[in-house]
Amino acid sequence: MNVAVDLAPVVALVGNPNxxxxxxxxxLTGSRQKVANYPGVTVEKKTGRVVTPAGRTLDIxxxxxxYSLRARSPDEEITRDAVLGKLxxxxxxxxxxxxxxxxxxxxxxxxxxxxxxxxRPVLMSLNMMDxxxxxxxxxxxxxxxxxxxxxxxxxxxxxxxxxxxxxxxxDERIGQLPAAGAADWRAPDAAALRDAQRExxxxxxxxxxxxxxxxxxxxxxxxxxLHPVGGLIILLAILFVMFQAVFAWAKxxxxxxxxxxxxxxxxxxxxxxxxxxxSFLKDGLISGVGSVIVxxxxxxxLFLFILLLEDLGYMARAAFLMxxxxxxxxxxxxxxxxxxxxxxCAIPGIMATRVIDDRRDxxxxxxxxxxxxxxxRIPVYTLIISAFIPDRQVWGFVGxxxxxxxxxxxxxxxxxxxxxxxxxxFFWRTSAGEPFMLELPDYKIPQVRxxxxxxxxxxxxxLKRAGTTILSMMILxxxxxxxxxxxxxxxxxxxxxxxxxxxxxxxxPATKPLGFNWQIxxxxxxxxxxxxxxxxxxxxxxxxxSGEDSEEKIGKALAGQWSLATALxxxxxxxxxxxxxxxxxxxxxxxxxxxxMAVTFFYMLALAYAAAxxxxxxxxxxxxx
Amino acid sequence: MTTASTLTRTTIPLGDAPVGFRxxxxxxxxxxxxxAGLPAPELERRLLELGFVEGASVELLHQGLFGxxxxxxxxxxxxxxxxxxxxxxxxxxxQDPQP
Numbered sequence: 001m002n003v004a005v006d007l008a009p010v011v012a013l014v015g016n017p018n019x020x021x022x023x024x025x026x027x028l029t030g031s032r033q034k035v036a037n038y039p040g041v042t043v044e045k046k047t048g049r050v051v052t053p054a055g056r057t058l059d060i061x062x063x064x065x066x067y068s069l070r071a072r073s074p075d076e077e078i079t080r081d082a083v084l085g086k087l088x089x090x091x092x093x094x095x096x097x098x099x100x101x102x103x104x105x106x107x108x109x110x111x112x113x114x115x116x117x118x119x120r121p122v123l124m125s126l127n128m129m130d131x132x133x134x135x136x137x138x139x140x141x142x143x144x145x146x147x148x149x150x151x152x153x154x155x156x157x158x159x160x161x162x163x164x165x166x167x168x169x170x171d172e173r174i175g176q177l178p179a180a181g182a183a184d185w186r187a188p189d190a191a192a193l194r195d196a197q198r199e200x201x202x203x204x205x206x207x208x209x210x211x212x213x214x215x216x217x218x219x220x221x222x223x224x225x226l227h228p229v230g231g232l233i234i235l236l237a238i239l240f241v242m243f244q245a246v247f248a249w250a251k252x253x254x255x256x257x258x259x260x261x262x263x264x265x266x267x268x269x270x271x272x273x274x275x276x277x278x279s280f281l282k283d284g285l286i287s288g289v290g291s292v293i294v295x296x297x298x299x300x301x302l303f304l305f306i307l308l309l310e311d312l313g314y315m316a317r318a319a320f321l322m323x324x325x326x327x328x329x330x331x332x333x334x335x336x337x338x339x340x341x342x343x344x345c346a347i348p349g350i351m352a353t354r355v356i357d358d359r360r361d362x363x364x365x366x367x368x369x370x371x372x373x374x375x376x377r378i379p380v381y382t383l384i385i386s387a388f389i390p391d392r393q394v395w396g397f398v399g400x401x402x403x404x405x406x407x408x409x410x411x412x413x414x415x416x417x418x419x420x421x422x423x424x425x426f427f428w429r430t431s432a433g434e435p436f437m438l439e440l441p442d443y444k445i446p447q448v449r450x451x452x453x454x455x456x457x458x459x460x461x462x463l464k465r466a467g468t469t470i471l472s473m474m475i476l477x478x479x480x481x482x483x484x485x486x487x488x489x490x491x492x493x494x495x496x497x498x499x500x501x502x503x504x505x506x507x508x509p510a511t512k513p514l515g516f517n518w519q520i521x522x523x524x525x526x527x528x529x530x531x532x533x534x535x536x537x538x539x540x541x542x543x544x545x546s547g548e549d550s551e552e553k554i555g556k557a558l559a560g561q562w563s564l565a566t567a568l569x570x571x572x573x574x575x576x577x578x579x580x581x582x583x584x585x586x587x588x589x590x591x592x593x594x595x596x597m598a599v600t601f602f603y604m605l606a607l608a609y610a611a612a613x614x615x616x617x618x619x620x621x622x623x624x625x
Numbered sequence: 626m627t628t629a630s631t632l633t634r635t636t637i638p639l640g641d642a643p644v645g646f647r648x649x650x651x652x653x654x655x656x657x658x659x660x661a662g663l664p665a666p667e668l669e670r671r672l673l674e675l676g677f678v679e680g681a682s683v684e685l686l687h688q689g690l691f692g693x694x695x696x697x698x699x700x701x702x703x704x705x706x707x708x709x710x711x712x713x714x715x716x717x718x719x720q721d722p723q724p
Contacts, residue, residue, distance in 0.1 A: 222687060
């Protein structure tokens with residue numbers, strides 16, 4: 001064991017939200033960073049190693065942004081406990097770097113005063129000095145250091161060489177750090193906060209000129225972007241482009257990936273190996289890996305947009321504009337983008353809920369995101385609608401098929417709003433009405449490097465974390481559909497002899513009130529891998545065979561076998577059912593445990609059952625049985 | 626200091642202020658925000674943490690489309706977005722427009 005490296009001093013970065021802390025962290029650690037979750041919570045843990053000019057190795061920890069160590073949510077408890085060295089799994093910081101935006105110092109100074117009570121050495125890094133200077137904000141660094149009683153260094157995280165002085169200061173201090181003193185930090189009450197802010201304001205007055213100057217560019221931009229009507233129109237336009245990008249731009253790359261894996265699968269199937277091994281390679285492993293990687297383009301594009309908007313400072317504005325509209329359903333303004341993304345795919349949508357700070361708001365959003373009609377439902381909807389819904393006009397101008405499609409989308413949205421409303425009102429009543437209070441930061445030009453690191457981290461996290469869980473579920477689903485193998489001389493499709501078929505038969509009594517026969521039940525099992533797989537599975541079960549016009553043939557076969565009531569019930573089922581193992585796996589990863597995955601699975605199952613039951617019974621009573 | 630002159634002026638809750646309002650915070654009074662989503666001591670601490678302290682200058686910059694909610698307020702050197710029902714707890718006095 002390399003003791004010297006393992007015991008590298010820990011430097012914790014603490015600061016207000018939007019102070020450029022992440023940019024500073026990226027500048028310090030570059031790509032040598034790890035993103036994980038703190039055990040059992042949804043809080044992101046970012047650590048990275050840095051070697052100082054003097055050759056010292058430091059472990060840098062980037063903590064969630066906060067205005068005070070007083071924890072207001074479980075997420076902020078992490079920052080507090082990490083700073084105080086109370087986390088069982090983490091080492092206490094040897095040095096706290098209080099990161100502050102030099103152009104917005106007022107709230108940061110109070111945090112710095114609070115950090116002095118932790119009993120550990122504190123250093124203040126004044127970030128974005130270039131912006132402050134340009135705006136005419138004149139900071140007397142020496143006086144500031146004297147008044148605060150801690151060293152203050154200037155930095156420009158986004159510029160090459162901009163953190164040289166910080167590195168130098170780290171080197172100077174780290175060698176001769178005093179042992180941690182007595183911590184006399186106590187959660188401040190209103191009086192203490194008031195006193196601290198007054199003291200911060202005094203320091204501000206004597207050390208900084210023009211501290212309160214509003215950024216003229218931001219003021220001008222906000223006139224337009226926060227305009228009650230114009231702002232909403234611009235937001236909708238931005239979201240439209242984003243949605244288009246996730247939906248359409250990703251398509252060619254996704255097709256390429258999907259074709260690549262199909263080709264690999266065909267290649268694997270032609271290998272001189274036993275049938276069962278070939279089937280495992282092709283239908284289990286390769287299609288399993290493929291079904292994970294195929295989401296990557298959407299995730300990269302979505303996060304590129306989200307991080308770009310976040311770095312620009314626009315995300316807080318979007319929340320401002322959407323707050324009232326989302327608030328009616330008990331959702332946070334920031335839930336808008338994740339939910340919109342979920343129309344393409346719930347997986348990037350659920351990952352995007354990280355922009356929501358409050359844990360309960362975030363969980364509510366994660367719970368309802370899978371109810372948004374994702375693109376994988378479209379093949380199933382199209383198949384059933386074209387087979388069962390007559391292609392005619394209603395009210396003279398509306399196509400009936402399109403109307404049903406619209407109805408399915410609307411049902412999903414209504415379901416999501418209903419569930420979030422119920423969750424907020426009854427489930428989490430104690431903290432209902434979590435107030436909307438956030439800082440609107442000045443607009444800033446995003447840095448390509450920071451964006452690249454951010455998108456790269458998201459992509460890696462998805463591949464690493466979700467990949468393992470999704471892949472194992474895919475292999476399980478493959479095994480269910482493949483074992484036991486069909487007997488010699490079997491005439492029916494192989495899946496009809498498998499465990500999946502046995503399960504399909506076994507649950508038939510439960511699905512009978514929904515109008516589902518055992519063939520549908522069987523198709524739903526591989527449909528867990530990805531919703532659209534159910535289409536192919538139905539083709540296999542009804543032995544339609546594949547080919548150019550296979551979907552049309554499947555549709556014809558279904559029209560001869562099912563009643564209209566069954567078809568409508570299956571559509572209703574698909575609106576709500578937790579028919580996607582990947583989504584469940586991502587929920588598990590993002591919420592840090594099985595609990596919320598189970599909650600999502602069972603509430604969606606219950607909703608789907610109720611909806612399919614009602615649809616089938618009503619349709620049958622109306623004579624569609 | 627403008628404190629002496631502002632003391633004689635009438636005060637209103639920030640939650641009732643129109644866009645373009647400029648003034649100074651005279652008090653934080655939680656009893657004026659009974660509809661706030663938080664218990665009084667917690668609301669007061671959150672407002673303080675975002676810089677709403679007696680004496681700080683405020684300017685109401687923007688408001689939302691529906692019911693003029695939420696509002697964007699310049700508090701000293703920071704812009705904060707919040708809902709009017711929580712802003713009711715911030716008592717402000719009007720100030721003459723700066724020359």
